[in-house]
Amino acid sequence: MLKREGWSVGKTRVYRLYRLEGLQLRMKVKRRKRVALLRGKPQKPTGPNQHWSMDFVHDQTHDGRAFRILTVIDQWSRESVCLEANFWLSGRCVAQALDEVARHRGWPKAITVDNGTEFTSKALNEWAYRRGIKLDYIRRGKPTDNGLIESFNGRLRDEFLNVNEYVTLHDAREKLKAWQDDYNHHRPHSSLGNLTPSEFVNSRSVQASEAASL
Helix, strand or coil: CCCCCCCCCCHHHHHHHHHCCCCCCCCCCCCCCCCCCCCCCCCCCCCCCCEEEEEEEEECCCCCCCCEEEEEEECCCCEEEEEEEEECCCCHHHHHHHHHHHHHHCCCCEEEECCCCCHHHHHHHHHHHHHHCCEEEECCCCCHHHHHHHHHHHHHHHHHHHHHCCCCCHHHHHHHHHHHHHHHHHCEEHHCCCHHHHHHHHHHHHHHHHHHHH
């Protein structure tokens, strides 16, 4: 982000100043590799709304009331598709939230989810069947099968949930909207060629239009 703003700095200087300011650093823990059967490499998406990832994170309001946040991202553009916060989110609530998102962007072809009760519920399975959407369940105890949403949830936790307090659920929802807008339109991603998700989508749309006109 500093380079995008015109600063001529390298990683070493930024890292040194980051530590001097006492800012939080995420520690990478080395873990032993275990031999496991391959689940099968999923086909890499080549456009928007082909494959989404979905999960939950948890937090609480200032008075101690716990709430949940449904997180959904587009695997192709890394765009935050949905951040739905509520005190209670069943499979039916998840389906309603996805339908609300689909009003302005359409439904995906597949969604990668874990084996939580909300995602294995009859309500969500029926919703997916009626809309022709495949629910791609990960292996039990293997969150790395859905690594993109796990990475997103980590950023959400470190950069938003751990640094904010919420007086009410409405307060949390308003702050979530602001963070989501910043994430989609102002946060560059190295995996997207240092473009923001919105810039990545726009650049690919221009390329597709130019290719179609040839």
